[in-house]
Amino acid sequence: MPSFQGHIYVVTDQIPNWLNVSMPQSQLRVISTQEIMDNRYLPTFNSHAIEANLHKIPHLKEFYLYFNDDYILGSPVFIEDFFIDGRCPVIYGDDRLTANTNLTLNIHKKAMLNTNALLNGLLSKANARTNDSDRRFLPHAPHPLRKSIVEQVWVSKFADTQREQSSHRFRDMNDVHPTYFVSRFLIEQSNACVEQRRMKSGCPLDGQDFCNQVLTNNYSKVTEYFDGLRLRSRMPKFLSINDRTTTNYTYQDIIHWEFQRFLKEMFPQKSKFESKDCTI
Structure with missing residues (x-):
């Protein structure tokens, strides 16, 4: 992002050995869960619980981006990819409706359905701007958020849900799905400006800006x-690669090697946040 002047907060209790956190006045800061969550709830291994507390990151600005840890920026991005006019969040939903009962019911989908139930309780309010028929799955994507809206959800309206x-x-x-909850609240209930955009599931053909891919037990x-990505005229702006190989899979090590090779091709130069002696 050419104009990026902000800070990067990595929320984790496990700092990888290649991450250089010793730089003075660094743009990057590691945030432990102890800094944003009540100690009685720790340790936690629940990403839904952590997401519901991200607004407590010290010095977090009003406008911020939330990325999952499997996300890569493959091509240059601009502020308009996230905030229209520098202030209106862009909400990326995919082509699946959360109301589609034919989809497998897993924790991810159930969290969105639980969220819908809470949102439905707000639809009778005079300021409701939509119904529940167009609620789309929130995929792994960049999530532009406004701190004031997040606080309105978790502090003012649903504090009990947040604590639970x-x-x-x-x-x-x-669980509810925190980022989906805030995004839908922004669309349906707030008076803030917002723009909705669609992204396809999977990895569309060359020219598309989104590519969400799952690595499975199929070498x-x-x-x-990976070969298809190499043949593209340019990498997609937003690239999610999620590893779901199993430890007993014969080719797991080879798949991980292919993934590392691809990353080294994409990013041949070390980031300033990587340790100099890093060999990954």
């Missing part, structure tokens, strides 16, 4: 995927 969710040390079928599919 924070107490779940592992993902729970009673030929994995190599086909």
Whole structure:
């Protein structure tokens, strides 16, 4: 992002050995869960609980971006990809409706359905701007957020839900989906400006800015995927690569090697946040 002048907050309790956090006045700061969550809820292994507390990051600005840890910026991006006119969040939804009962019910989908139930309780309000028929899955994507809206959800309106969710040390079928919740609240209930955009599931053809891919126990599919990316005229702006290989899979090590090779091709130069002696 050419004009980026902000800070990067990495929320984790496990600092990888290649990450250089010793730089004075660095743009990057590691935030432990102890800094944003009540100690009685720790340790936690629930991403839903952590997401519901991200607004407590010290010095977090009003406008910020939230990325999952499997996300890569593959091509140059600009502020308009995230905030229209520098202030209106762009909400990226995919082509699946959360109301589609044919989709497999897993914790991820159940959290969105639980969120819909809370949102439905607000639809009778006079300021509701939509109904529940067009609620789309929130994929792994850049999530532009406004701190004041997040606080309105978790502090002013749903503090009990936030506390209950924070107490779940592992993902729970009673969880709500925090980022989806805030995004839908922004669209349906707030008076703030917002723009909705669609992204396709999977990895569309060359020219698309989104590519969400899952690495599975299929070596030929994995190599086909990486080779397809190499043939593109340019990398997609937003690239999510999620590893779902299993430890007993024969080709797991080779798949991980292919992934590392691809990353080294994409980013041949070390980031200033990587340790100089890093060999990954």
